[in-house]
Amino acid sequence: GQNIDQPTEMTATEGAIVQINCTYQTSGFNGLFWYQQHAGEAPTFLSYNVLDGLEEKGRFSSFLSRSKGYSYLLLKELQMKDSASYLCAVRDTGFQKLVFGTGTRLLVSP
């Protein structure tokens, strides 16, 4: 089975940096994904890590430690439009299922 934990909610200020953590316990692992979901919309792909280390993509970075079962999503220079839910998801071996955590709701205030 798979267990994925994320904080339920976080708040931050426009222009700041925020780190959203994700821990997982899985029977198999073949990559970790981060998705962004605005209220009432579909999740959209943000980043993917399969090897340990940091992946940077503009204002967003994602880190993975497979030995610790840990990932984080780092958002820099926060903007109001970054207010959304951020979903951590783990893919099992063989490129099959993608299992999601319950998501972290981020509120960015002026």
Place this chain on the structure above:
Amino acid sequence: DAGVIQSPRHEVTEMGQEVTLRCKPISGHDYLFWYRQTMMRGLELLIYFNNNVPIDDSGMPEDRFSAKMPNASFSTLKIQPSEPRDSAVYFCASRKGGSPLHFGNGTRLTVT
């Protein structure tokens, strides 16, 4: 690329009625997934197909739920009979091989 297309966007029905949700995946994608999203449980995987064949339906809640994929460009999720606890947003998603999932805009189902 039109993206994953789901219909209807909203469905309101009475308890006991049959509900059919529809999905057209992105052309060329060989995997199709059905997820259900609620505030309490987040995104739950219900079933997924590879090349139109159901691979894992262990997430389907009970026999009232069924899904089909008669061809590469169409899938349905049926609930019969529907119950109030089935109220949720149902997402269809597709991908090609190991690429990231692309989600449709979802169907918001309300069962009264």
